[in-house]
Amino acid sequence: MTAQGDASCLVAKLGHYIKLTARDEALLHRLEEQGRDYRRRACVRREGGRIEDLFVVRTGWFYSASTMADGRRQVHHIYVPGDLIGTHEIVCSVSTSGVYAASDGSLCPFEKAGLREIFAESPRLTALLYSIAGLEQIVLDDRLRALGRMTAEGRIAQLLLQLLARLRINDRDTGNRFRLPLTQELLGDATGLTGIHVNRVMQQLKKKGLIVQKDGVIELKDEDALCEIADFDNRYYDIDTSWFPHQAMAV
Amino acid sequence: MTAQGDASCLVAKLGHYIKLTARDEALLHRLEEQGRDYRRRACVRREGGRIEDLFVVRTGWFYSASTMADGRRQVHHIYVPGDLIGTHEIVCSVSTSGVYAASDGSLCPFEKAGLREIFAESPRLTALLYSIAGLEQIVLDDRLRALGRMTAEGRIAQLLLQLLARLRINDRDTGNRFRLPLTQELLGDATGLTGIHVNRVMQQLKKKGLIVQKDGVIELKDEDALCEIADFDNRYYDIDTSWFPHQAMAV
DNA sequence: CGGTTTTTTGAAAGGGCTCAAGATCCGTGG
DNA sequence: CCACGGATCTTGAGCCCTTTCAAAAAACCG
Numbered sequence A, B: 001m002t003a004q005g006d007a008s009c010l011v012a013k014l015g016h017y018i019k020l021t022a023r024d025e026a027l028l029h030r031l032e033e034q035g036r037d038y039r040r041r042a043c044v045r046r047e048g049g050r051i052e053d054l055f056v057v058r059t060g061w062f063y064s065a066s067t068m069a070d071g072r073r074q075v076h077h078i079y080v081p082g083d084l085i086g087t088h089e090i091v092c093s094v095s096t097s098g099v100y101a102a103s104d105g106s107l108c109p110f111e112k113a114g115l116r117e118i119f120a121e122s123p124r125l126t127a128l129l130y131s132i133a134g135l136e137q138i139v140l141d142d143r144l145r146a147l148g149r150m151t152a153e154g155r156i157a158q159l160l161l162q163l164l165a166r167l168r169i170n171d172r173d174t175g176n177r178f179r180l181p182l183t184q185e186l187l188g189d190a191t192g193l194t195g196i197h198v199n200r201v202m203q204q205l206k207k208k209g210l211i212v213q214k215d216g217v218i219e220l221k222d223e224d225a226l227c228e229i230a231d232f233d234n235r236y237y238d239i240d241t242s243w244f245p246h247q248a249m250a251v
Numbered sequence C: 001c002g003g004t005t006t007t008t009t010g011a012a013a014g015g016g017c018t019c020a021a022g023a024t025c026c027g028t029g030g
Numbered sequence D: 001c002c003a004c005g006g007a008t009c010t011t012g013a014g015c016c017c018t019t020t021c022a023a024a025a026a027a028c029c030g
Helices: A009-015 A022-031 A087-091 A113-121 A123-149 A152-170 A184-191 A195-207 A223-230 B009-015 B022-031 B087-091 B113-121 B123-149 B152-170 B184-191 B195-207 B223-230
Strands: A036-038 A043-045 A053-059 A062-067 A073-079 A098-101 A105-111 A177-179 A211-214 A217-220 B036-038 B043-045 B053-059 B062-067 B073-079 B098-101 B105-111 B177-179 B211-214 B217-220
Touching: A009 A022, A009 A053, A009 A123, A009 A152, A022 A105, A022 A113, A022 A123, A062 A184, A073 A123, A073 A184, A073 B123, A087 A123, A087 B123, A105 A113, A113 A123, A113 B123, A123 A152, A123 A184, A123 B073, A123 B087, A123 B113, A123 B123, A152 A177, A152 A184, A152 A195, A152 A217, A152 A223, A184 A195, A195 A211, B009 B022, B009 B053, B009 B123, B009 B152, B022 B105, B022 B113, B022 B123, B062 B184, B073 B123, B073 B184, B087 B123, B105 B113, B113 B123, B123 B152, B123 B184, B152 B177, B152 B184, B152 B195, B152 B217, B152 B223, B184 B195, B195 B211
Parallel strands: none
Antiparallel strands: A036 A105, A043 A098, A053 A105, A062 A073, A062 A098, A177 A217, A211 A217, B036 B105, B043 B098, B053 B105, B062 B073, B062 B098, B177 B217, B211 B217
16 A cells, blocks of 8 residues: 555665665665565564575565564564564564554565675665664653553554554654454554553543544544643654765775 | 773773784874863763764763754763773764763773774774774674564563673673662663663563673573564674784884 | 444442651761 | 762552453344
C-alpha cells in the first residue's frame, strides 16, 4: 500500500534522508533481490534460533517478541513496510526474540554480510544505517519511559502516535488514519498490559472522541490531546544528516 | 578503578572484541584526547539541549534520564567506565534525555564528526561500533521486557545482573561484587518503581540471601537464583564478529 | 455454516503507589 | 573535630490501577 508495486521500500525509505547515489541504490537493491511471503500469524524466525538473515519489510506488518518462562510475552518492536528487521541483533549469533507476521506480507531477507559490503563501500550509507539504528533506539527509549512511568492510557496513546509517526516517515501522505492490523492482545504485549485492559482503555479513548476505529482502520481525531496524554514529542523522529561523510568519499 | 591510569578505556573495551590495528588505536585515541571531571549529581548534558558531543566514560558512573511533565523520571541507561554515551542520539540534533553523573567521575567528550572519520577509514571498527550500538539495544530490549512483564523483584534482579555482566565486559576479573553508586530512588527510576518499593524489594532479596550490601558494595551471592527470578540470560552480552570486514580493507 | 479467534463485560484480588514521619548517613563549614 | 542540614534509607497503613478468572457476544475464515 505505501510502496507502489516493484519499487524498493528500502530505497524509498533511505532516500528520504539522503540523496542516494546510483551506486548506493545498487548496493541496496542487492539486499532486496528475493522476496518471501508470509501469512498472518506465521513465524518468520524462531526465538533463540540462529540469526542468518536480516529482513527488509516489503509489505505487511511484522513484530518481534520474546516469551518468558511462564508464558508471558513482550512485543519488542513493531515493523511496518520499509523497516529493517533485526539490524540490532546482528551483534549476536543467536536471536533474543522471535519475529512474526502481524498481517499477511512479504519480506526480503539478506545476509548479515550484506551490511559488510555497505560498510566497506559507502561511509555515507553506513552513517545512515547507523542513524536508523539510533532512531530505533529512541523509539525504544520512549517506550521504556511509557512502560516505566505512564498509565495505561498514555501507553496506548503513545504506541498509536509512534506508529503514525513511523508510517509518515515512509509515506509522507499518511494523514491521521491508518490500517491497524494488530490484535488488542498484541497491543497489550507491546505496552505491558493485558489484552482485556487494552480493550477498556481504547473504549475510553473512543468515548473521549480521541480516536475512531472502523473496519480495521484507526483514526486519531485529536493528535494534540493524544500527545498530551502520552507526553509525546515526535520531533525526534527525524534524522540529523549534517555530520555524514560526503558522497564521493568511498573508493 | 577498572582502567589503570592513563590507559584508554575505550581501547580496552573495544579491544575485547577485535584485534585493533595501530591505526584503529590512533583513531580511537583521538577521541579521548581531552577529559572533563564531574562531581556526583552534576549535569553533563541538559535534556532537550543541542547534541554537540558524545562521550567516553573514563571513570565513574553516569546515567541518562528524561523527565515527564508531571516530574516523574525515567532512567534510560546507566553508563559504566568504557561505555560510549550518546551514540544512539547522534541521529537527532536535540537530545531526548539528559545525562548526569551518578558518582564522581570523568568523561572524554568528542564531536559527532569523530565518528565520521572512523566510518570513512575503518570498516572493521565501524562494524564494531554498529554492533555495540546493537548490544545496547539488546540491553534495552531486556529492560523493556522487565518493565512490561516482570514483577518488582525480577526488575531489580535483572538490573543488577545486567550491570554485573556489563562490568565484566570491561573488566574480566570482576567477581560477583561491585561498587554500586546508585541511589535507591535512581534504581527506581530505572526500573519503573518507587524508591520506596525498591527498598522493600532489596530487603527481601537480602533476606533470601541472594544479595549482600556493605559499604556501597553489592555482592550477588546466588547468581543462578537471581537469573531465575529475572529470567536473565547473559549469553547475549557478547558480540559475533564473524561477519566483520577484514583488517586491511580500508584505503 | 461451524469452529476458532477476537472483542466485551463484570466482579474480586493484588502488587505497587502515596503519604507521612522517623532514622541514618554524609558533606560542609565553623 | 564537631555540629548542622540535606540527602537517603526505613517503616506503616490505606488506596488505586491493573490483573485474574469466567463467560458471553461478535467477527473472521475456510
